Amino acid sequence: MxxxxxxxxxxxxxxxxxxxxxxxxxxxxxxxxxxxxxxxxxxxxxxxxxxxxxxxxxxxxxxxxxxxxxxTTLSPEDVAELDSLRGALEELAVRQVIAHASDEDLAAVEKTAGLMERATDEHEMVRLDIAFHDAVFAAAGHLRLQDAWEAIRCQVHLFLLTRITHSTEGYITRIPEEHRELVAVLRARDTDTALRLFATHRRLAVDVVAGTTTPK
Structure with missing residues (x-):
C-alpha cells in the first residue's frame, strides 16, 4: 500500500x-x-x-x-436525472419519517423550517432549504439512505442556486410557507398527502429552471 x-x-x-x-x-x-x-x-x-x-x-x-x-452548469439532462434520483430518495425518506420518526425528530425538522422566516436573502434561503431536507433525511433513521442523500446533496444545492438565477420573484416569501405545509403533513403522518406535497415542492423548482413556469 x-x-x-x-x-x-x-x-x-x-x-x-x-x-x-x-x-x-x-x-x-x-x-x-x-x-x-x-x-x-x-x-x-x-x-x-x-x-x-x-x-x-x-x-x-x-x-x-x-x-x-x-x-458545473447543470444541463436539462442533469436536472432530470438529479430530480428523479432525489425524488426516489425523498419518497423513501418521507415514508420512513411518517412510520418511525419520534416527536423530537419532527421538532428538529420543524425548527429548520422556522428559521426560514428570518432569511434575508436568496442564498441564505437556499442553505435553509438544504438544511430542512437534511433534517428530513436524519429523521428517517436510515443510515444508508442518509449516505445516499449526502452523495447528491451538493448537486441539489447547486440546482437550487441555478433555480434562483432563473427567478427570485416571490422566492423569499413563498418558500417558508411551502415548508410549513411539509412539516404539517409529516406531523399529521399523512403519507399520501406528504408524498404529493414533497413532489409538488420539487416540481416547482424544476419548472422554474426549465422555464415552463414563473413563480408567483
Whole structure:
C-alpha cells in the first residue's frame, strides 16, 4: 500500500471554494483558476488542484483540459436525472419519517423550517432549504439512505442556486410557507398527502429552471 498522507489542507481549500460557490461568489459556468485561487487562499497550487478534484467528485465543478475548471452548469439532462434520483430518495425518506420518526425528530425538522422566516436573502434561503431536507433525511433513521442523500446533496444545492438565477420573484416569501405545509403533513403522518406535497415542492423548482413556469 502507498504511504498514508495528511489531506487536511486540501479539504480546507475545498471547503473554502465550496462556500464561495454556495454564497454566489462563483456562479455556474464561472472559471476557477488555480493560480488565482492559490493566491487568494495563500496556499500552493498542489492543495488547490487536489481540492478541485474533490469538488469534481461532488459534482460541483467540471475539469476539462481545454477549458480548465469551471463551476458545473447543470444541463436539462442533469436536472432530470438529479430530480428523479432525489425524488426516489425523498419518497423513501418521507415514508420512513411518517412510520418511525419520534416527536423530537419532527421538532428538529420543524425548527429548520422556522428559521426560514428570518432569511434575508436568496442564498441564505437556499442553505435553509438544504438544511430542512437534511433534517428530513436524519429523521428517517436510515443510515444508508442518509449516505445516499449526502452523495447528491451538493448537486441539489447547486440546482437550487441555478433555480434562483432563473427567478427570485416571490422566492423569499413563498418558500417558508411551502415548508410549513411539509412539516404539517409529516406531523399529521399523512403519507399520501406528504408524498404529493414533497413532489409538488420539487416540481416547482424544476419548472422554474426549465422555464415552463414563473413563480408567483
Amino acid at each position: 502507498a504511504p498514508a498522507r495528511r489531506r487536511g489542507l486540501a479539504d480546507e481549500v475545498a471547503d473554502r471554494i465550496r462556500e464561495a460557490i454556495f454564497s454566489g461568489a462563483y456562479a455556474p459556468g464561472a472559471q476557477l483558476r488555480e493560480v488565482e485561487l492559490s493566491g487568494t487562499l495563500d496556499v500552493s497550487r498542489g492543495p488547490v488542484r487536489e481540492a478541485l478534484r474533490l469538488l469534481e467528485r461532488e459534482g460541483l465543478v467540471h475539469c476539462a483540459w481545454h477549458r480548465g475548471t469551471t463551476v
